[in-house]
Amino acid sequence: MQADRYEGNVACWPAEFGDLDQDGDVDLNDFSIFAGCMMGPGVVYPGGCDYADMDDDLDVDLADFAGLQASFPGV
Ligand SMILES: [Ca+2]
Numbered sequence: 001m002q003a004d005r006y007e008g009n010v011a012c013w014p015a016e017f018g019d020l021d022q023d024g025d026v027d028l029n030d031f032s033i034f035a036g037c038m039m040g041p042g043v044v045y046p047g048g049c050d051y052a053d054m055d056d057d058l059d060v061d062l063a064d065f066a067g068l069q070a071s072f073p074g075v
């Protein structure tokens with residue numbers, strides 16, 4: 001019997017908060033994506049930026065940046 005249902009790189013693991021490019025870490029690449037998505041409070045973010053909306057209120061602003069910062073290792 002082999003139990004090989006658990007593979008190391010399964011993509012269905014919930015994305016870590018802040019990993020905007022979904023490469024498994026939170027680094028400066030994610031920050032640069034976030035910067036391109038940040039439109040300010042109350043402004044609906046452009047398509048593809050849903051991961052940058054940390055607090056899920058349909059904009060990308062400083063509140064979301066705080067969420068990203070909290071995910072950044074070493075901060
Ligand atoms: Ca990343």
Ligand SMILES: [Ca+2]
Nearest residue numbers: 041057059061
């Ligand atoms: Ca907001």
Ligand SMILES: [Ca+2]
Nearest residue numbers: 055057059064
């Ligand atoms: Ca938001």
